[in-house]
Amino acid sequence: MEKAALLETITALIPNAKVIEEGVDRPAIELPPAHLPEAAKLLHDTDDFAFDMLCAHTAIDRIDDGKFELIYQLYSTKFHHYLMLSVKVDREHPVVPSVSSVWRIAQWHEREVYDLFGVLYDNHPDLRRLFLEDDWQGHPLRKDYRDDFMLTME
Amino acid sequence: MSVKVKTLDDLTLPPPGADSPLSTQEYFINMGPQHPATHGVLRLLLRLDGENVREVIPVLGYIHRGIEKIGENSSYRQTIHLVDRLDYLSALMNNWVVSMVVERAAGIETNDRIEYIRTIMAELQRLQSHTLWWGVIGMDLGAFTPFLYGFRDREYATDIFEETIGARLTMNYIQPGGLMNDIHPNFVKRTKEFLEYLKPKIDEYDELVSGNAIIQKRLVNIGILSAEDAISFGTTGPVLRASGVPYDLRKIEPYGVYGKVEFDVAVGQAGDSWDRYIVRVMEMRESVKIIEQLIDNIPEGDYMTVKVAKAIKPPEGRYYGHLETARGVIGCFIVSDGKDKPYRFHLRTPNFNNLWCLTKIAKGWKIADLVAIASSLDIVIPDIDR
Amino acid sequence: MGIEQTAPAPGDSNSNFLLTTLDDVVSWARKNSLWPLTFGTSCCAIEMMMATGASRHDISRFGAEVVRATPRQADLLIVAGTIVKRMAPVLRRLYEQMAEPRYVIATGSCTISGGPFIYHSYTTLRGISDVVPVDVFVPGCPPRPEALFYGILTLQKLIQEEETIGKPGYRRKPVTAALPPNMSIDEIKEEMAKLLEQQAIVKDPLKGDSTEFMRGR
Ligand code: SF4
Numbered sequence: 001m002e003k004a005a006l007l008e009t010i011t012a013l014i015p016n017a018k019v020i021e022e023g024v025d026r027p028a029i030e031l032p033p034a035h036l037p038e039a040a041k042l043l044h045d046t047d048d049f050a051f052d053m054l055c056a057h058t059a060i061d062r063i064d065d066g067k068f069e070l071i072y073q074l075y076s077t078k079f080h081h082y083l084m085l086s087v088k089v090d091r092e093h094p095v096v097p098s099v100s101s102v103w104r105i106a107q108w109h110e111r112e113v114y115d116l117f118g119v120l121y122d123n124h125p126d127l128r129r130l131f132l133e134d135d136w137q138g139h140p141l142r143k144d145y146r147d148d149f150m151l152t153m154e
Numbered sequence: 155m156s157v158k159v160k161t162l163d164d165l166t167l168p169p170p171g172a173d174s175p176l177s178t179q180e181y182f183i184n185m186g187p188q189h190p191a192t193h194g195v196l197r198l199l200l201r202l203d204g205e206n207v208r209e210v211i212p213v214l215g216y217i218h219r220g221i222e223k224i225g226e227n228s229s230y231r232q233t234i235h236l237v238d239r240l241d242y243l244s245a246l247m248n249n250w251v252v253s254m255v256v257e258r259a260a261g262i263e264t265n266d267r268i269e270y271i272r273t274i275m276a277e278l279q280r281l282q283s284h285t286l287w288w289g290v291i292g293m294d295l296g297a298f299t300p301f302l303y304g305f306r307d308r309e310y311a312t313d314i315f316e317e318t319i320g321a322r323l324t325m326n327y328i329q330p331g332g333l334m335n336d337i338h339p340n341f342v343k344r345t346k347e348f349l350e351y352l353k354p355k356i357d358e359y360d361e362l363v364s365g366n367a368i369i370q371k372r373l374v375n376i377g378i379l380s381a382e383d384a385i386s387f388g389t390t391g392p393v394l395r396a397s398g399v400p401y402d403l404r405k406i407e408p409y410g411v412y413g414k415v416e417f418d419v420a421v422g423q424a425g426d427s428w429d430r431y432i433v434r435v436m437e438m439r440e441s442v443k444i445i446e447q448l449i450d451n452i453p454e455g456d457y458m459t460v461k462v463a464k465a466i467k468p469p470e471g472r473y474y475g476h477l478e479t480a481r482g483v484i485g486c487f488i489v490s491d492g493k494d495k496p497y498r499f500h501l502r503t504p505n506f507n508n509l510w511c512l513t514k515i516a517k518g519w520k521i522a523d524l525v526a527i528a529s530s531l532d533i534v535i536p537d538i539d540r
Numbered sequence: 541m542g543i544e545q546t547a548p549a550p551g552d553s554n555s556n557f558l559l560t561t562l563d564d565v566v567s568w569a570r571k572n573s574l575w576p577l578t579f580g581t582s583c584c585a586i587e588m589m590m591a592t593g594a595s596r597h598d599i600s601r602f603g604a605e606v607v608r609a610t611p612r613q614a615d616l617l618i619v620a621g622t623i624v625k626r627m628a629p630v631l632r633r634l635y636e637q638m639a640e641p642r643y644v645i646a647t648g649s650c651t652i653s654g655g656p657f658i659y660h661s662y663t664t665l666r667g668i669s670d671v672v673p674v675d676v677f678v679p680g681c682p683p684r685p686e687a688l689f690y691g692i693l694t695l696q697k698l699i700q701e702e703e704t705i706g707k708p709g710y711r712r713k714p715v716t717a718a719l720p721p722n723m724s725i726d727e728i729k730e731e732m733a734k735l736l737e738q739q740a741i742v743k744d745p746l747k748g749d750s751t752e753f754m755r756g757r
Contacts, residue, residue, distance in 0.1 A: 194580065224657060
């Protein structure tokens with residue numbers, strides 16, 4: 001589907017979705033966290049989009065705005081189109097619903113984001129740290145992460 | 155809302171209410187992190203019933219080097235050398251994906267010569283990577299000869315790289331705006347010689363291993379990954395294609411000069427270990443075909459389009475680009491805030507997704523099959539851990 | 541190899557015996573029968589595999605081709621690759637399980653200093669000498685197989701000179717076995733071949749001028 005048509009259909013189906021125009025290089029929408037699970041289900045199941053693959057999921061620490069921006073890169077193996085999903089959550093209480101029931105790989109992507117950013121996923125089947133030890137203090141990819149071990153160039 | 159965070163102990167220790175920890179026949183055993191068949195430092199926690207695998211719990215982090223954090227503190231050019239060290243068997247493709255995203259973000263143009271050389275190099279690297287994998291899967295299945303054959307042929311490609319690039323493994327060659335240096339005058343000649351040498355060798359691989367009854371018994375119908383699961387796990391590359399999904403970025407969104415060459419996408423049917431094996435062997439033939447079509451037509455031109463600009467400063471925004479490495483799709487996600495360093499540098503690595511399907515397809519098989527299945531996935535651990 | 545040279549010509553009935561000290565024999569045997577443990581964590585491991593297992597670079601010329609996957613059967617630990625915090629206890633444990641006398645060769649910049657991951661990495665160890673005592677460092681990122689061989693030759697020299705049964709566990713300071721700069725790979729190969737013909741003993745780069753050794757004569 002063409003980019004404009006795709007975005008139009010999506011916004012028609014998911015009224016809460018806001019189209020991101022600036023600073024993105026592929027179709028992108030923003031969603032409030034509460035609507036993520038239904039929207040994910042719709043995007044996955046609706047035959048017109050068929051976003052059956054979650055290519056990547058990560059977070060951006062927008063420390064100046066006090067938010068984490070969660071990015072979901074979706075892809076459809078049927079129609080070969082892409083969509084970038086952006087969800088912003090509060091940095092102080094970063095809790096978002098998990099989408100691991102829709103895309104199975106999300107389970108581990110979410111564990112990674114929890115490990116490195118400390119975003120908590122509600123309804124996650126197995127929320128554990130992925131790379132670091134279970135007793136690690138802090139979440140290293142946060143912009144304000146400091147520890148005694150890490151050398152910085154400042 | 156309160157979210158419960160678990161630890162590894164929660165999975166392996168008996169629940170507090172259980173009668174006795176001895177009341178079951180199942181037990182946990184560690185495979186790795188130092189184990190020759192996990193190709194590095196992967197730790198698999200296996201729940202076993204006798205010799206049958208009931209559950210596979212991969213435990214990662216034994217080579218987590220924090221590349222994304224380092225990337226956030228490096229200039230765009232410096233990030234290139236970091237990605238070499240992820241999937242070191244596809245170092246050039248990793249270089250390329252970062253260059254590709256940075257070029258698009260900063261509006262840097264390349265010319266035909268650069269794209270030709272990049273494509274040829276990437277395919278050479280794919281050949282190099284697949285020959286190594288072919289040797290290693292042979293060894294995992296108990297045959298030592300393929301290991302010697304695979305490494306022998308790999309060395310020829312390594313020599314070609316060394317002559318032009320100066321490195322054998324961590325290439326650091328493709329960079330935003332071009333290449334580090336021009337190809338060596340011998341490059342074309344030696345590449346052609348290598349292809350002539352390799353073509354009969356691939357047939358020999360088939361004769362030596364593919365037709366072998368033991369190898370077939372170890373691979374056919376073992377570890378079946380259905381297309382639906384493969385997509386749901388986000389697998390890419392030969393693993394996905396072996397399950398019958400013809401998803402190959404070289405064909406679907408041609409980058410480089412893949413649009414100008416003819417080649418077939420190797421696709422399997424059943425998605426078992428054997429299909430993953432044979433898809434890679436077929437891919438070797440396709441790579442030879444691609445290089446043959448390009449090697450005589452490298453156009454003239456500069457190997458760098460921008461004169462070494464000190465700092466690349468892409469405009470503010472979020473950029474995502476991806477391409478096909480020897481193991482699947484590598485994606486690079488860069489968030490720029492207009493400065494000379496990325497605000498966020500994320501890599502979607504193929505092995506990360508490919509690994510997790512092991513938790514599904516290895517279930518119910520014997521430990522020996524687990525080794526064969528893991529080997530057929532062709533996993534490189536630093537690529538998962540980053 | 542040192543012994544054959546002192547052996548007399550066959551047929552000389554008066555001297556059909558060999559005089560040496562037991563220490564020399566033991567060191568000689570040890571240095572020529574190193575059993576490496578495969579311990580590759582990342583990129584350097586490929587070059588190590590290339591050197592130890594694969595076809596072109598034949599490590600059995602140095603008597604070290606019996607690569608084992610378990611520490612209990614090995615006496616040479618070749619640490620190839622980055623070591624992160626989580627891996628450090630595992631490395632230590634592997635080292636402790638090895639039989640005495642045991643030797644450690646650390647290949648790659650990562651094992652020396654953290655290599656490319658020194659700054660801003662919250663996990664990468666900056667050198668492994670805090671975790672295990674290292675005999676020989678082989679610099680490079682990754683060191684090519686020839687460089688690893690040079691490291692093994694250096695270790696063999698150390699064993700011949702220093703390690704005796706009288707002093708088990710005694711260790712000297714780590715030695716950096718750097719191939720001399722400005723040397724083409726063909727020259728290195730030539731030198732390797734010559735070395736093998738000779739005694740498989742190289743000069744200690746810290747004490748002697750290895751450049752002179754490699755290209756002099
Ligand atoms: S020294 Fe270089 S090649 Fe070796 S493990 Fe470290 S980064 Fe990889």
